[in-house]
Amino acid sequence: MAERLSPNAPIVLIGHDWGADAAYRAAAAHPDRFSQVVTLSIPHPVMIRIRPAFVWEFRHFLTFQRKAYTLKQFRRNDFANVDELYQRWSPI
16 A cells, blocks of 8 residues: 555554554564554554463453454453443443
């Protein structure tokens, strides 16, 4: 995609949350395609200090990274997982 947007020059890549993870991976795989990488919400993997509280707070991110986690997992309990995630992330 970066080559289509700018075939002759690197581009600025911006990613938020899941997009930040994708931006880190894209920049690591093709550093010559990006002049800058801007990410929000997710720190660079090198900066993450794994501790029990971190694993608990970000378990959704780790869970959804697993290839075995599919829509079937949500359907299994009538999408209660979605309600639980909404309650955890909702500011209200």
